Amino acid sequence: MTDHVAPVSDCSVHSCDYNHDGCTAYAITVGGAPDHASCSTFIDTTETGGLPKVLASVGACLRSECQHNDHLMCTAHDVKVGPGAESADCLTYQSR
Numbered sequence: 407m408t409d410h411v412a413p414v415s416d417c418s419v420h421s422c423d424y425n426h427d428g429c430t431a432y433a434i435t436v437g438g439a440p441d442h443a444s445c446s447t448f449i450d451t452t453e454t455g456g457l458p459k460v461l462a463s464v465g466a467c468l469r470s471e472c473q474h475n476d477h478l479m480c481t482a483h484d485v486k487v488g489p490g491a492e493s494a495d496c497l498t499y500q501s502r
Contacts, residue, residue, distance in 0.1 A: 430456025433465030
């Protein structure tokens with residue numbers, strides 16, 4: 407089991423209420439469909455969410471087929487989120 411917490415090093419989803427020159431959510435959850443992984447924390451409303459500073463990490467990864475997944479934790483050095491099959495995909499995702 408990993409003791410590493412993967413930081414969100416980049417988020418290019420400008421419509422996310424947690425993205426203020428970087429992800430200000432405390433932690434994100436990676437979910438999605440079988441063919442891609444998405445940021446399940448993505449939210450597009452008129453609210454401004456998150457912390458006053460960029461600090462996000464991957465709290466949980468539900469993509470058990472990802473090569474970076476160890477006991478639902480992300481072992482990647484860092485994670486990038488951006489447009490893919492959905493508005494906010496985990497661009498670090500790699501299927502085993």
